[in-house]
Amino acid sequence: MLAIGAAALLLAACGSDAEPDGGETTTGGGATGGEDVSIGLITKTETNPFFVTMREVAADYADEQGVELTALAGAFDGDNEGQVQAMEDLIAQGVDGIMITPNNSTGVLSAIEQARAQGIVVIALDTATEPADAVDATFATDNLEAGRLQGAYVRAALGEEEPALIMLDGTAGGTVDTFRHDGFLEGFGVEEGDAAILGVENTQGDQNNAQTAMENLLQRNPGVNAVYTINEPAARGAYAALEAQGLTDQVVIGSIDGGCQGVQDVADGRYAATVMQFPAEMVRQGMDAVIEAAGGGEAPSGFVDTGSVVITDDPVEGIESETTEWGLENCWG
Template sequence: MKLRNILATTTAATLALAGAAFADGHGGYKIGITQNNVGVDSYQTTYEKAFIAAAEANDNVEAVVLDAGGDVARQIAQMEDLIQQEVDAIIIWPTNGEAVIPAVRKAHKAGIPVVVTNSNIAEAGFEFVKSFSGPDNITQGSRSAEIMCDKFKAMGIENEAQVVHITGQPGYTTAIERAKGFDDRLPEVCPNVTIVDTQPGDWNREKSQKVMEAFLVKYDDIDGVYAGDDNMGVGALNAAKAAGREGIIFVGATNFAVGYEAMERGEYWGSIYQSPVDDAEAALKTALDILNGKELPFLNYFDTPKITQGNQSEFTKPVF
């Protein structure tokens, strides 16, 4: 495999050189990936490493690995670059589910199959995508609501509990879907629980800690916190610990190592187990299956089970 690991700021001319045909002439597929924001959290960093490792293990793959750095305009430019390089397939982890649709449409018109990974684009763009590879984020949010409700019932507070909700980055499909899954499911399983406030944490632990600090000042009674991932959830936990507010139930939606460790300490109740390695490998396999003519479902999900203090021993600690 020939790997082209290109910085997000690289010029189109350099990209064209880097994406040249296989030097050894053995043929194969050239697959480009433009990621959301490697380095913003350990999940995305681990995903990139796993994707590179999976590509390196396949002699029939040349990978052009790009990162948008969270910048929609940069990701659109990277899509343009990959189209110009005439890659065989493009994998995109969207920075914004709506804004990237024109670029995805352009790849489709150029005859390049597009796989969306991890976080889907808006529904208006589905017709330009071959397959989505990743978790079912609405189901994840729904399962998080069930985890929280079950715990409230065990505590006998299911008719009075008050919850605050820390979401991911606004406009980001994963954030929208996890929030929807949670907000729709919680009233079904615990109709008397109240969500008193919702604020974005932008997938950032420090910002989420500040959001939680504000919640703690504003609300004297907080029984539960739902965060769109454990990175944000642990930020909220840190704020509660600093304020001496004990007994709050913390539930996330992607189990990070810090969340797993907090669960071991009895400080964090539950989350959803999702592997970035599985995520990355599934995206590459999906692209290769499409290029090899295999029929795949449009929504190509991998399972993400519930993890709580009660069944934690069944799961290995995440590597991110």
């Protein structure tokens, strides 16, 4: 399901479209800080803009630091088997470090254990493993806090209205999904099973799935006034379903990601706010940690929060935020 690129690709090709089950190898020719260091990056997919950004930043930074990068991905969101195969391929290559965004927080543990037993530094990006210490370190958004910020904003934006909430989750079994969901409920001020929650559906973070899920939920719950979304593709799907029913004016949609397209969606009024993440920082800090460890320095450990910021043009009291103008200047930086 996965293949490792057999030849070094030019840097300009690293951001180009590729088959979802393909791999890319970039040999950096820039700085000398990472000479003879090889790093593998395994993302959930190659098509989600969030992971496309990660791969592009990793390719640029590999060239800047003079390290060899092999980028692989699952064929689809939830392709745990594909990620395990990618781990095994990188172990066979003998890379110095592997950075992975796990599709499932427990599904790749045996492959991670195998890699670490071979002396390979393993870093989780964006999605924590369970247990967290299965990897050397995690560089990610504090997703519980990001969810809490989304929930607090959406609830405040409702004002005096009684909440009628629909939740569009991602993929069951991942810590990102769990933390964002739980954080939203905390920030929104309700508990699981509360009567204010009209319906919950998994969307795999996919726009088409989210639109279908929202259409189905609206048939039973046309009085919805608040929508939680796991990410911006899900938010776009929710908006499309609401727009088709002429319900956009009655609903506050919140999201998490902070990609340039998502920020523009907020500016255009498709949803009220998004919580920006910084995947570029996850990648750069993760690669720095591998380079340091490979050079005989201290190995990375623990959780590193790479930050989150509410982006909206309709600020609410008590929640710090930035405008979409700021967001477009800093998206996913």
